[in-house]
Amino acid sequence: MSDDKPSDGIPTGWEPKADIDHLTICSTCGKGYDMRKLDEVLKHVHGGKIEMIETFGPPTRRQ
Numbered sequence: 001m002s003d004d005k006p007s008d009g010i011p012t013g014w015e016p017k018a019d020i021d022h023l024t025i026c027s028t029c030g031k032g033y034d035m036r037k038l039d040e041v042l043k044h045v046h047g048g049k050i051e052m053i054e055t056f057g058p059p060t061r062r063q
């Protein structure tokens, strides 16, 4: 990303073209996982802290 503003989870330009674009490698264990699958993402937190908030609906876009 070209600026440091948080995106609130909303894509800011780059869009995946294929399923492989959703895959990443865990920097802790080195295994690959699909970033669209929350259960897989949470397995690779490896005891780190996650900030979670409750809200209704998708995040609103910043203007």
Ligand SMILES: [Zn+2]
Binding pocket: 026, 027, 028, 029, 030, 031, 043, 044, 045, 046
């Ligand atoms: Zn991992």
